[in-house]
Amino acid sequence: MITINDIAKLAGVSRTTVSRVINNSGYISEKSRKRVMDAIAETGFVPSQHAKSLRTKQTKIIGVILPKISTDTSSRTVDGMTEVFEAQGYQILLTRTNLDREKEIEHLRLLQNRQVDGIILIATNTSQELVDEIKDSKVPVVVVGQEIHDVPSIIFDDYAAARHMTQLMIEKGRRHIGYIGVDEEDRSVGVLRKQGYTDAMAAHGLHMEDAWIQKGDFSIDSGYAAMERMMLASYERLDAVFAATDRMGLGAWKYLKRHGFDIPGDIAVVGIGASETSHFIDPALTTIEYAHAQAGRESALVMLQVLQDEKEFCDKKVLDFNLVERDSL
Amino acid sequence: MITINDIAKLAGVSRTTVSRVINNSGYISEKSRKRVMDAIAETGFVPSQHAKSLRTKQTKIIGVILPKISTDTSSRTVDGMTEVFEAQGYQILLTRTNLDREKEIEHLRLLQNRQVDGIILIATNTSQELVDEIKDSKVPVVVVGQEIHDVPSIIFDDYAAARHMTQLMIEKGRRHIGYIGVDEEDRSVGVLRKQGYTDAMAAHGLHMEDAWIQKGDFSIDSGYAAMERMMLASYERLDAVFAATDRMGLGAWKYLKRHGFDIPGDIAVVGIGASETSHFIDPALTTIEYAHAQAGRESALVMLQVLQDEKEFCDKKVLDFNLVERDSL
DNA sequence: CTGAAAGCGCTTACAG
DNA sequence: CTGAAAGCGCTTACAG
Numbered sequence: 001m002i003t004i005n006d007i008a009k010l011a012g013v014s015r016t017t018v019s020r021v022i023n024n025s026g027y028i029s030e031k032s033r034k035r036v037m038d039a040i041a042e043t044g045f046v047p048s049q050h051a052k053s054l055r056t057k058q059t060k061i062i063g064v065i066l067p068k069i070s071t072d073t074s075s076r077t078v079d080g081m082t083e084v085f086e087a088q089g090y091q092i093l094l095t096r097t098n099l100d101r102e103k104e105i106e107h108l109r110l111l112q113n114r115q116v117d118g119i120i121l122i123a124t125n126t127s128q129e130l131v132d133e134i135k136d137s138k139v140p141v142v143v144v145g146q147e148i149h150d151v152p153s154i155i156f157d158d159y160a161a162a163r164h165m166t167q168l169m170i171e172k173g174r175r176h177i178g179y180i181g182v183d184e185e186d187r188s189v190g191v192l193r194k195q196g197y198t199d200a201m202a203a204h205g206l207h208m209e210d211a212w213i214q215k216g217d218f219s220i221d222s223g224y225a226a227m228e229r230m231m232l233a234s235y236e237r238l239d240a241v242f243a244a245t246d247r248m249g250l251g252a253w254k255y256l257k258r259h260g261f262d263i264p265g266d267i268a269v270v271g272i273g274a275s276e277t278s279h280f281i282d283p284a285l286t287t288i289e290y291a292h293a294q295a296g297r298e299s300a301l302v303m304l305q306v307l308q309d310e311k312e313f314c315d316k317k318v319l320d321f322n323l324v325e326r327d328s329l
Numbered sequence: 330m331i332t333i334n335d336i337a338k339l340a341g342v343s344r345t346t347v348s349r350v351i352n353n354s355g356y357i358s359e360k361s362r363k364r365v366m367d368a369i370a371e372t373g374f375v376p377s378q379h380a381k382s383l384r385t386k387q388t389k390i391i392g393v394i395l396p397k398i399s400t401d402t403s404s405r406t407v408d409g410m411t412e413v414f415e416a417q418g419y420q421i422l423l424t425r426t427n428l429d430r431e432k433e434i435e436h437l438r439l440l441q442n443r444q445v446d447g448i449i450l451i452a453t454n455t456s457q458e459l460v461d462e463i464k465d466s467k468v469p470v471v472v473v474g475q476e477i478h479d480v481p482s483i484i485f486d487d488y489a490a491a492r493h494m495t496q497l498m499i500e501k502g503r504r505h506i507g508y509i510g511v512d513e514e515d516r517s518v519g520v521l522r523k524q525g526y527t528d529a530m531a532a533h534g535l536h537m538e539d540a541w542i543q544k545g546d547f548s549i550d551s552g553y554a555a556m557e558r559m560m561l562a563s564y565e566r567l568d569a570v571f572a573a574t575d576r577m578g579l580g581a582w583k584y585l586k587r588h589g590f591d592i593p594g595d596i597a598v599v600g601i602g603a604s605e606t607s608h609f610i611d612p613a614l615t616t617i618e619y620a621h622a623q624a625g626r627e628s629a630l631v632m633l634q635v636l637q638d639e640k641e642f643c644d645k646k647v648l649d650f651n652l653v654e655r656d657s658l
Numbered sequence: 659c660t661g662a663a664a665g666c667g668c669t670t671a672c673a674g
Numbered sequence: 675c676t677g678a679a680a681g682c683g684c685t686t687a688c689a690g
Contacts, residue, residue, distance in 0.1 A: 001386075001467075003683055014661045019685060027659050044465065046442045050382040051683030054666045057330075059379070061422070061443070069408045075399035082398065082425055091443065093390070094423045096411055113375045114390075114420065136373070138330075250609065277606040280579065332667055343677045348669060356675050380667030383682045 002045050010039040022047055053115060062303060063093045063111030063119040065104060068218075071247070072275045073292055077122060077144060080296025088304060090117070099218070101125055101185070105133050112138055118303045120144060125185045140306045144299050146188050152306065153316040154299045158188045161288045161321045162196025165270055166242060168286075170204050172329060174240035174268055177201065178212040180226045180252060181244045193244045193272065209234055216248045223251025231255075239267055240329070246273035246287055253281065253328070268329040274322075283327030291319050331374050339368040351376055382444060391632060392422045392440030392448040394433060397547075400576070401604045402621055406451060406473060409625025417633060419446070428547070430454055430514070434462050441467055447632045449473060454514040469635040473628050475517050481635065482645040483628045487517045490617045490650045491525025494599055495571060497615075499533050501658060503569035503597055506530065507541040509555040509581060510573045522573045522601065538563055545577045552580025560584075568596055569658070575602035575616055582610065582657070597658040603651075612656030620648050 004022075008015040013032050020026045021036045039045070053059045062085060066074045078092070085092060093116055097103035104121065108130075111119050118139050123130070123146040134141045134151055143153045169177055179197050184190040194213075201208055211233035216222030223243055230238065243249030249271030253263065261267055263283050271278060274289035298317055333351075337344040342361050349355045350365045368374070382388045391414060395403045407421070414421060422445055426432035433450065437459075440448050447468050452459070452475040463470045463480055472482045498506055508526050513519040523542075530537055540562035545551030552572055559567065572578030578600030582592065590596055592612050600607060603618035627646055 001683090004685095005683080015684080016661055016686085017659090020660090023685085025685095029659060032659080046438070048383070048683050049443050050379045050388070051666085052685075053379040054377070054383055054668085054683080055685045057666085069411065070401070070404035072399070075404055078423075079398045079425075082423075086424075091439070092423050094407075094411075094421050095415075096408075109375070110420070114378050254609070277609050280583070280606050281609045282611045330667090333669095334667080344668080345670085345677055346675090349676090352669085354669095358675060361675080377667050380682090381669075383667080383684085384669045386682085 002043050004045075004047065006043065007036060007039045007045050010043070011035040059115050059117050060090050061093050061114070061116045062090050062300075063095065063107075063114065063116040065107045065111070065119065065121045066094070066096045067099045067122060067124050069094070069096050071218075073273065073290075074122065076292035077296040077299075080293035080298075081120065081300040082296075083293075084297050084300040084304070090300075090304075097124075099124060101127065101130070104130055108133050108137065108141075118142065118307055120299050120303060123148070124189075126187045127185065140303065142299050142303050142306070144295055146186075147316055152302050154295050154302065154319065155188065155316060156290050156295070156319050156321055158192035159196045159199075161272060161290075162193040162242070162244070163200045164196070164321075164323065165272070165288055166197045166200035168323070168325075169240050169242065169268060169270065169329060170200065170206070172268070174329075175206060176212075176236050176238045176240065177206070177208075178214070178230045178234070178238045178241040179208075179244070180214050180216050180223055180230075180241065180248050182215060182218060182248075189244050197242055209236060211235070212238065216243075216251070218245055218247060220247050220251040220254070223248030224255045225251070227252035227255040231259075240264075241267060241269055243269070243271045246271035246275040246278045246285065249273075249285055249287070250275075250277060250281070253285065264327070264329050270329050274324055279326075286326045286329040287324050289322040289324050291322075295319055331372050333374075333376065335372065336365060336368045336374055339372070340364040388444050388446050389419050390422050390443070390445045391419050391629075392424065392436075392443065392445040394436045394440070394448065394450045395423070395425045396428045396451060396453050398423075398425050400547075402602065402619075403451065405621035406625040406628075409622035409627075410449065410629040411625075412622075413626050413629040413633070419629075419633075426453075428453060430456065430459070433459055437462050437466065437470075447471065447636060449628050449632060452477070453518075455516045456514065469632065471628050471632050471635070473624055475515075476645055481631050483624050483631065483648065484517065484645060485619050485624070485648050485650055487521035488525045488528075490601060490619075491522040491571075491573070492529045493525070493650075493652065494601070494617055495526045495529035497652070497654075498569050498571065498597060498599065498658060499529065499535070501597070503658075504535060505541075505565050505567045505569070506535070506537075507543070507559045507563070507567045507570040508537075508573070509543050509545050509552055509559075509570065509577050511544060511547060511577075518573050526571055538565060540564070541567065545572075545580070547574055547576060549576050549580040549583070552577030553584045554580070556581035556584040560588075569593075570596060570598055572598070572600045575600035575604040575607045575614060578602075578614055578616070579604070579606060579610070582614065593656070593658050599658050603653055608655075615655045615658040616653050618651040618653050620651075624648055 004015045095107045181194045182190045214226035216226045271287045278285035333344045424436045510523045511519045543555035545555045599615045601617045607614035
């Protein structure tokens with residue numbers, strides 16, 4: 001391995017000088033600079049980031065914890081983050097939890113070992129353990145998708161979005177509206193979206209059967225199964241179903257198509273997420289678009305800010321949503 | 330920051346001893362171990378990975394270079410890699426090139442600075458510069474998606490897949506078959522798939538008009554535009570179109586639907602990739618499934634092997650493909 | 659404009 | 675079973 005010492009020797013200067021030209025800091029004569037540059041070019045020397053980090057306590061690496069890699073939500077978010085980090089010379093260390101809550105905590109620890117400068121967590125719950133772990137973190141943490149008190153968070157207005165969507169269905173004359181949600185440990189998706197739905201229903205004096213509220217696990221298949229349970233168990237005839245995520249909505253959609261229902265004639269299907277697939281199916285899914293790429297960008301921006309100012313930036317940032325009316329309602 | 334020295338002091342032992350218990354190496358009395366463990370628990374000490382890497386020359390981080398983050402191909406591949414790396418305690422440093430060839434080279438360099446243990450490159454070209462850069466790399470490189478001589482590569486049999494698909498169209502009675510490809514700098518997708526198509530056509534003595542062969546840039550929109558050009562410029566009536574990727578196929582499909590063509594009655598559309606969306610559209614896209622997750626897993630396995638044996642593992646591995654017949658042909 | 663020296667937090671022969 | 679010491683490759687006051 002070739003080191004700064006080799007370059008110093010080759011260029012006939014001290015390693016201090018080499019360090020200066022590498023980092024472009026302090027005064028340096030043109031002559032020295034050139035000799036060092038030549039030596040570097042000749043040898044293909046690249047400075048060791050570890051030695052550097054050991055001194056400077058800075059790695060220019062941001063750890064990112066995601067629930068799943070292969071979903072539209074994750075990839076759009078990461079895409080947005082990459083955009084701003086790249087321009088600042090930061091890189092991203094990626095880990096996934098596969099929706100395992102324990103792993104969120106485990107990865108939070110692991111990433112600190114890696115001495116990342118900061119951690120962005122796409123969170124799926126707000127358990128006390130998680131909160132404690134975040135608060136104990138030696139490096140700044142920014143959370144996306146869940147609101148955590150005293151921690152900078154980028155969130156969407158899940159309650160308003162779900163309420164808005166439910167309202168829309170009611171305005172369009174739907175009365176018997178089912179709901180496919182997720183576990184309530186996920187506050188944003190499991191609690192707030194559901195509440196938006198139930199509140200809107202209640203506000204209009206609409207009754208909900210127990211069987212109308214089903215749970216999935218974010219997957220397409222679970223949406224399919226939830227839809228099936230709903231149809232089999234419900235006493236009154238449903239005329240609409242609201243899935244908390246597009247993927248589960250897709251599953252419901254598939255079940256209904258396969259069983260000969262007319263969408264939206266017999267029953268409407270709507271989701272949240274504006275996934276790519278939701279746009280191409282026929283009838284195309286009415287859904288709500290979240291600006292995931294923007295959430296990624298914002299989270300990166302906030303991280304950069306915290307990193308620079310050192311001051312605790314504890315705000316939350318609520319991003320807009322956008323109703324995408326298509327043909328399934 | 331709390332360091333190994335603090336622990337040593339607290340536990341009343343030398344830092345050598347602390348190092349031993351951290352790494353579980355060498356003999357150690359139960360008494361010493363316990364005192365060190367207690368001190369660690371009490372302080373929440375985590376060893377600096379940088380200091381460690383500086384000594385051991387090992388980081389347990391693998392750099393991954395992707396063209397795009399938010400595509401099914403990338404996310405499935407990364408998902409597969411993560412699966413095997415995670416079990417071995419490796420983590421992934423992610424970078425994307427946005428299909429910019431220069432960035433592939435730039436990131437190759439950047440990642441070496443980061444002192445990653447190895448680099449997995451999802452390549453989109455096989456230019457001499459890229460090959461040179463790979464050969465110069467100080468850390469092992471594994472390539473996915475392109476075959477590069479003397480570098481371990483995980484590839485798909487693009488030629489056979491495309492030829493097979495074209496054959497199928499011909500067997501089904503199609504004679505006027507258009508093709509939407511990509512730039513030929515991409516050997517796998519741009520050259521081999523196209524050749525599979527032209528060879529199959531030629532083998533059956535089928536004529537191809539110039540206008541039948543169009544290029545896109547992997548995006549859905551580019552597929553749409555290519556389809557449009559093809560329809561406008563071609564003299565004879567097409568009865569099928571083969572897109573080199575599902576995304577472009579989706580674009581073509583959209584164009585045809587929007588312009589009132591019956592798929593597959595008037596014209597068949599097929600692709601390669603088995604993207605999620607391709608399955609849900611109506612008519613569902615006939616396509617070829619590549620085992621991307623497996624490619625990810627294999628690439629990780631090969632990397633681990635190279636890392637352990639230190640011996641140059643220069644084989645290429647060709648993964649199977651799988652025809653998925655649906656309704657668009 | 660330049661260099662000698664200390665130090666970042668670890669690991670690893672070596673000696674006991 | 676344990677510790678003193680050297681060294682990994684850098685950066686950064688400090689002195690000149």
